[in-house]
Amino acid sequence: xxxxxxxxxxxxxxxxxxxxxxxxxxxxxxxxxxxxxxxxxxxxxxxxxxxxxxxxxxxxxxxxxxxxxxxxxxxxxxxxxxxxxxxxxxxxxxxxxxxxxxxxxxxxxxxxxxxxxxxxxxxxxxxxxxxxxxxxxxxxxxxxxxxxxxxxxxxxxxxxxxxxxxxxxxxxxxxxxxxxxxxxxxxxxxxxxxxxxxxxxxxxxxxxxxxxxxxxxxxxxxxxxxxxxxxxxxxxxxxxxxxxxxxxxxxxxxxxxxxxxxxxxxxxxxxxxxxxxxxxxxxxxxxxxxxxxxxxxxxxxxxxxxxxxxxxxxxxxxxxxxxxxxxxxxxxxxxxxxxxxxxxxxxxxxxxxxxxxxxxxxxxxxxxxxxxxxxxxxxxxxxxxxxxxxxxxxxxxxxxxxx
Numbered sequence: 468x469x470x471x472x473x474x475x476x477x478x479x480x481x482x483x484x485x486x487x488x489x490x491x492x493x494x495x496x497x498x499x500x501x502x503x504x505x506x507x508x509x510x511x512x513x514x515x516x517x518x519x520x521x522x523x524x525x526x527x528x529x530x531x532x533x534x535x536x537x538x539x540x541x542x543x544x545x546x547x548x549x550x551x552x553x554x555x556x557x558x559x560x561x562x563x564x565x566x567x568x569x570x571x572x573x574x575x576x577x578x579x580x581x582x583x584x585x586x587x588x589x590x591x592x593x594x595x596x597x598x599x600x601x602x603x604x605x606x607x608x609x610x611x612x613x614x615x616x617x618x619x620x621x622x623x624x625x626x627x628x629x630x631x632x633x634x635x636x637x638x639x640x641x642x643x644x645x646x647x648x649x650x651x652x653x654x655x656x657x658x659x660x661x662x663x664x665x666x667x668x669x670x671x672x673x674x675x676x677x678x679x680x681x682x683x684x685x686x687x688x689x690x691x692x693x694x695x696x697x698x699x700x701x702x703x704x705x706x707x708x709x710x711x712x713x714x715x716x717x718x719x720x721x722x723x724x725x726x727x728x729x730x731x732x733x734x735x736x737x738x739x740x741x742x743x744x745x746x747x748x749x750x751x752x753x754x755x756x757x758x759x760x761x762x763x764x765x766x767x768x769x770x771x772x773x774x775x776x777x778x779x780x781x782x783x784x785x786x787x788x789x790x791x792x793x794x795x796x797x798x799x800x801x802x803x804x805x806x807x808x809x810x811x812x813x814x815x816x817x818x819x820x821x822x823x824x825x826x827x828x829x830x831x832x833x834x835x836x837x838x839x840x841x842x843x844x845x846x847x848x849x850x851x852x853x854x855x856x857x858x859x860x861x862x863x864x865x866x867x868x869x870x
Contacts, residue, residue: 468552472682476555479678482671483562487514487569489667493722494573496660497771501853502577503656503863509572509584516588517565522546525564526557528597533607538598559678564600567627568592573771574635578645578850581858583843587833591634595829599630599822610818614810616801618818619792621690622679624734624785625822632778633823634830635769641834642843644768646850658718665722669698672729676736689796690736694729697736697748701728704752720756723776727755730780735788738796747787755780782819789815 468476491510495503517525524544531539543549549557568588575584602608603620610625611617620626647653655661676694680686705724710716731751732744739747759775762768769775789812792803802808837843849857856862 468555468682472684473555475683475687476559476678476681479674480559480562482674483559483566483678484514486562486668486671486675487511487566489664489671490566490569490573491664492660493664493668493726494576494661494771496657496662496664497573497655497719498576499653499853500656500864501855503660503855504859504861505581505854506572506576508581508859510569512585513569513572513588514565516585517568517592518561520589520592521557521561521564525592525597526560528593529560529600529605530557531605533601533605536607536609536612537601539601539605560600560604563623563627563675564592564596567596567623567631568634570627570631570773570777571635571638574639574769574773575642576770577854578845579642579843580841580845581854582841583837586837586841587638590833590837591830594833595634595826596626596630598825600626602821603818610814610821613814613817616808616811616814618814619738619788619797619801619811620734620785620818621737621788622676622733624730624781624788625818628730628733628777628781629785629819629822630826632774632781633827635773636767636778637827637830638834639767639769639774641831641838644766645770646847648768649763649766655719658722662718662722665725669725669729672698672733676733680737686737686796689740692741693732693736693739693744693747696741696744697728697732697751698725699728700745700748701725701731701752701755704728704749705756706752708753708756723759723772724752724756727751727776727780730777731755731784731787734781734784735792738788738792740793740796743787743791743793746791747784750787751780751783754783785815785819786812789813 491507495506498506527541527543528539531542534540568591602610603626673691677687677691680690702721702724705720706716709720728748728751732747755776758779759772790804794802801811804812
């Protein structure tokens with residue numbers, strides 16, 4: 468690799484790492500003031516948990532020699548023999564492994580014990596993420612052989628967003644609803660904080676997607692532009708949809724729509740052009756807006772809309788890639804459904820379903836195991852007083868000297 472390529476991947480890695488504190492602010496502004504530090508802590512602490520596991524074993528499980536296309540072996544435990552360009556790749560991939568479980572925290576906000584989150588994040592990072600990561604990105608993973616063309620995931624539609632989104636849905640179903648959900652208004656305490664987090668996420672996403680090109684080249688340029696287009700149109704689509712439905716355009720809607728557009732383009736950023744990215748953003752903005760309301764219809768308490776944005780956005784993006792994917796970017800013989808690529812579209816569908824099934828089942832097993840041992844949920848009194856003071860002995864805001 469040229470020094471310029473090395474510099475770009477290191478910069479991209481730093482951008483993606485910065486996304487996790489950005490996610491903490493994005494989520495932190497949407498919870499009530501009494502729970503803001505707990506949300507920030509769950510996100511921030513995930514960096515430490517995942518980094519340690521990554522060095523010890525997770526990298527090897529994803530990128531070690533394949534065992535039947537299912538999981539990597541233990542040949543690279545402790546990053547043994549991983550150096551040079553491979554170590555650079557390990558740095559970049561580590562930042563993806565960090566933010567993926569962090570995404571789940573938005574769904575279980577304001578009611579999960581911090582100790583239970585630490586246990587879940589560690590177990591999920593060992594028992595779920597490496598499998599889907601190996602299937603999709605590992606050398607010899609079975610997604611590569613689907614229908615002789617393989618499924619594609621440029622920067623994490625399957626591995627990051629669908630994987631985390633279905634885990635979030637399962638976890639909230641095991642955990643149960645917040646007290647007062649559906650009976651009283653539970654409003655964000657600081658939308659300026661959320662918008663700041665959105666800006667950091669948007670900024671970091673250029674490392675997420677353009678960095679996944681693997682070099683400072685024309686592929687990175689294209690991924691940067693498709694990312695910008697999809698995010699912009701996603702924000703517009705969400706706001707237009709809610710404006711039409713409720714008569715009010717909201718700041719939260721603009722922020723959520725931008726993230727939905729970013730999620731949707733992630734699996735395809737390097738495989739489509741800017742015009743296709745317009746479609747990704749528009750569909751994501753409207754569909755994810757509609758999907759968010761399903762939690763009220765079906766009664767699951769996805770606190771900060773992880774399911775509606777990340778699971779649905781990841782599915783939509785992966786399917787649209789199967790429809791609009793361009794052989795110019797994907798390679799000879801691999802193209803979307805509109806170009807006649809039925810095999811490639813079918814591979815995308817199978818990969819989506821397999822990711823959802825595996826992650827969903829394993830997340831349920833992990834959640835139930837924790838619930839039956841140390842317990843998942845904070846007590847009623849802790850939830851009423853707020854998790855900041857009861858679990859961390861801290862307050863996010865001191866509004867007077869006597870507070």
